[in-house]
Amino acid sequence: MHHSFDESHGIFYRGLKRFIGAIGDSSKVLFSKDKNRRYLRQKLIMERHKTSLLTLAGYLTLVLALSCNKDTPAPADDEAPPVFGEPVTKPKGQPSASAASAIIGPAGGVLQYEQAVRLEVPPEAVAQPTTFAIQPISNTLDDGSAAQAFRLMPEGVHFKKPIKVSFPYIPGNGDNPTARMVAFQRNDGIWCGVPTALDAQQHLLTVETHHFSDWVWFDMLSLRQDKETARAGETANLKLMEQVLGALMPASTIDSVPLAAMDDIGFSKDVTVSGWRIVSGPGTLEPKLNTNLLLGDAIYTAPTTVNEAANVEIQVEVESRNGYISDPTAPNGRRKLGKMILLTTIRLMPENFVQLKLNGAEQDFAHLGNARVVNGTLYIRTHNEQINLTLQCNGAGRGTYPGGFGNGQSLFSLTRSQGQTRRSFANFYRSCDTNKEVFNGSAVISTVEDYVEGTFTGNLYPVDHQSCDLPEATAVEFKFRIKRS
Incomplete structure (x- = not known):
C-alpha cells in the first residue's frame, strides 16, 4: 500500500498521538500507591506500546527514506522501519591546495x-x-x-x-x-x-x-x-x-x-x-x-x-x-x-620495507635505500631502475613535517626515467600570481631510533612546468621502514 506525502503526514501524526497517549498512561502509573502493582502495570503498558513505537517508525519511512523528495514513491509495506540518529555539526574544511x-x-x-x-x-x-x-x-x-x-x-x-x-x-x-x-x-x-x-x-x-x-x-x-x-x-x-x-x-x-x-x-x-x-x-x-x-x-x-x-x-x-x-x-x-x-x-611488510604509490599504482622497489641524519636534517633516499627519490625532513625527531623549505617542514623530490627521457617532480609548484612556491603534502616520522619509519602523502608537480595554468598533479603515497645508517 502506498500513501501520498500528505496522507503520510496524517498517518504520522495519528500514530504520534496514540504513542504519546500511551506514554501518558504509563506516567500515571508512577503515582500508584502500590509499588509492586505500579511496576507491573508500567511494564505491561510499555511492552504493549513497543509495537506502537515501531509502527510509528514505519510511518516515518513513508515521509523519508534516503531522499526528502515529496514525489519519491512510498516504501513497500514489508520494508523494515528506518532508524535515525542526531544530525552532526562538523567544522568547515580547511584549504589543502590551490584553487x-x-x-x-x-x-x-x-x-x-x-x-x-x-x-x-x-x-x-x-x-x-x-x-x-x-x-x-x-x-x-x-x-x-x-x-x-x-x-x-x-x-x-x-x-x-x-x-x-x-x-x-x-x-x-x-x-x-x-x-x-x-x-x-x-x-x-x-x-x-x-x-x-x-x-x-x-x-x-x-x-x-x-x-x-x-x-x-x-x-x-x-x-x-x-x-x-x-x-x-x-x-x-x-x-x-x-x-x-x-x-x-x-x-x-x-x-x-x-x-x-x-x-x-x-x-x-x-x-x-x-x-x-x-x-x-x-x-x-x-x-x-x-x-x-x-x-x-x-x-x-x-x-x-x-x-x-x-x-x-x-x-x-x-x-x-x-x-x-x-x-x-x-x-x-x-x-x-x-x-x-x-x-x-x-x-x-618485512622488517625493512619501502612502498611507493603514484596515482594509486604501486611501484616495484627491491632496493631499500638508506636513512640518515646529517646536520640535524633527516634524509630518506631510495631508487629502482626508473625512479630516484629523496624525502628531506628539516628536523631529526619524530613528528609531522608539512611541505616547505623551512625548519620542521619537508621536501619530497622524485626523478623518473622513461627511455632517454628524465623528468623531475616535487611537492610544490610556483604560482604566477605571487611568484612563490605553493607546497602541499606532509611527512609523518614515527620512529627515528634504530629504524626510521614514516610516511609522506601529497601531490607532486613537474619541475619543468612553465605556464600559469595549474600543473598536472601526481598523487604520491610513500611508506618506509629503513635501518638507520
Missing part, C-alpha cells in the same frame, strides 16, 4: 579540477560573467575517508539553472560504488546527502544544484581498517561502518537529507553480514561481533614469518534488504543497495 578558477558568463561553460571534480554551467545560469572556483579542502564529513572534499564558489548565489557537478572515481579499489552518494555542507555545519546519479560504466557520480558550498562524495557502507600494512605476527582490526541518517525532514532549499555520524554496521537494523574470508595471501581472519551484535568486525593476524612484501586481500558480504539511495537514473528513482561484496587489502 582552480574560470570566468563563466551567460553562455555557460566548464570548469574542472584535475580528474577529481567537474562543473558544467548551462547557458543562462548566471546573468553576467562570474568567477567560478574549485578549492580542495579537508574532508570534515568523514576524516577517515580517502575522498577529497571541495569548496565550490561563488557561495551565496542562487543560480537560475541547475549546475551539474560530477565526481569521477577510481574503480577497483575494494569499495562498492552502489553505496556511494554526494553530500554538501549547510551553513550550520551539517552535511546533507543529495540525490546522486551513478554511471558505473563511466565511473562517475553526478548531482545538480542551484547553490554552491562544500561538497564531497561518501559511501553509505564501507569497510575500514586501522592499518594498511602489517609485519610478522601483527594484527589489523577491520570494521564495517554505515553512514546514519540524521533527520526525518528535508532541507528547505534542496532535496536532501541531513546526516548523522558514522556508526558500526547494523545501527539501521536493515543489513546482514556474512562471508568474511581471505581471498588471497597468508594469515588468519577472525570475525567478531560489533556493538550492534552483527559480525561487523574482524581481526586479521599476519603470519609469524614475512620474508618479502605481499598483499593480503580480504572480502566480506553485506546485504541491505530495503536500503536505497535516491538516484534519478535508477528505476523508480531508487538505487537499491542489495547484496554487495566489500574488499580491502593489507600489505605484508
Whole structure:
C-alpha cells in the first residue's frame, strides 16, 4: 500500500498521538500507591506500546527514506522501519591546495579540477560573467575517508539553472560504488546527502544544484581498517561502518537529507553480514561481533614469518534488504543497495620495507635505500631502475613535517626515467600570481631510533612546468621502514 506525502503526514501524526497517549498512561502509573502493582502495570503498558513505537517508525519511512523528495514513491509495506540518529555539526574544511578558477558568463561553460571534480554551467545560469572556483579542502564529513572534499564558489548565489557537478572515481579499489552518494555542507555545519546519479560504466557520480558550498562524495557502507600494512605476527582490526541518517525532514532549499555520524554496521537494523574470508595471501581472519551484535568486525593476524612484501586481500558480504539511495537514473528513482561484496587489502611488510604509490599504482622497489641524519636534517633516499627519490625532513625527531623549505617542514623530490627521457617532480609548484612556491603534502616520522619509519602523502608537480595554468598533479603515497645508517 502506498500513501501520498500528505496522507503520510496524517498517518504520522495519528500514530504520534496514540504513542504519546500511551506514554501518558504509563506516567500515571508512577503515582500508584502500590509499588509492586505500579511496576507491573508500567511494564505491561510499555511492552504493549513497543509495537506502537515501531509502527510509528514505519510511518516515518513513508515521509523519508534516503531522499526528502515529496514525489519519491512510498516504501513497500514489508520494508523494515528506518532508524535515525542526531544530525552532526562538523567544522568547515580547511584549504589543502590551490584553487582552480574560470570566468563563466551567460553562455555557460566548464570548469574542472584535475580528474577529481567537474562543473558544467548551462547557458543562462548566471546573468553576467562570474568567477567560478574549485578549492580542495579537508574532508570534515568523514576524516577517515580517502575522498577529497571541495569548496565550490561563488557561495551565496542562487543560480537560475541547475549546475551539474560530477565526481569521477577510481574503480577497483575494494569499495562498492552502489553505496556511494554526494553530500554538501549547510551553513550550520551539517552535511546533507543529495540525490546522486551513478554511471558505473563511466565511473562517475553526478548531482545538480542551484547553490554552491562544500561538497564531497561518501559511501553509505564501507569497510575500514586501522592499518594498511602489517609485519610478522601483527594484527589489523577491520570494521564495517554505515553512514546514519540524521533527520526525518528535508532541507528547505534542496532535496536532501541531513546526516548523522558514522556508526558500526547494523545501527539501521536493515543489513546482514556474512562471508568474511581471505581471498588471497597468508594469515588468519577472525570475525567478531560489533556493538550492534552483527559480525561487523574482524581481526586479521599476519603470519609469524614475512620474508618479502605481499598483499593480503580480504572480502566480506553485506546485504541491505530495503536500503536505497535516491538516484534519478535508477528505476523508480531508487538505487537499491542489495547484496554487495566489500574488499580491502593489507600489505605484508618485512622488517625493512619501502612502498611507493603514484596515482594509486604501486611501484616495484627491491632496493631499500638508506636513512640518515646529517646536520640535524633527516634524509630518506631510495631508487629502482626508473625512479630516484629523496624525502628531506628539516628536523631529526619524530613528528609531522608539512611541505616547505623551512625548519620542521619537508621536501619530497622524485626523478623518473622513461627511455632517454628524465623528468623531475616535487611537492610544490610556483604560482604566477605571487611568484612563490605553493607546497602541499606532509611527512609523518614515527620512529627515528634504530629504524626510521614514516610516511609522506601529497601531490607532486613537474619541475619543468612553465605556464600559469595549474600543473598536472601526481598523487604520491610513500611508506618506509629503513635501518638507520
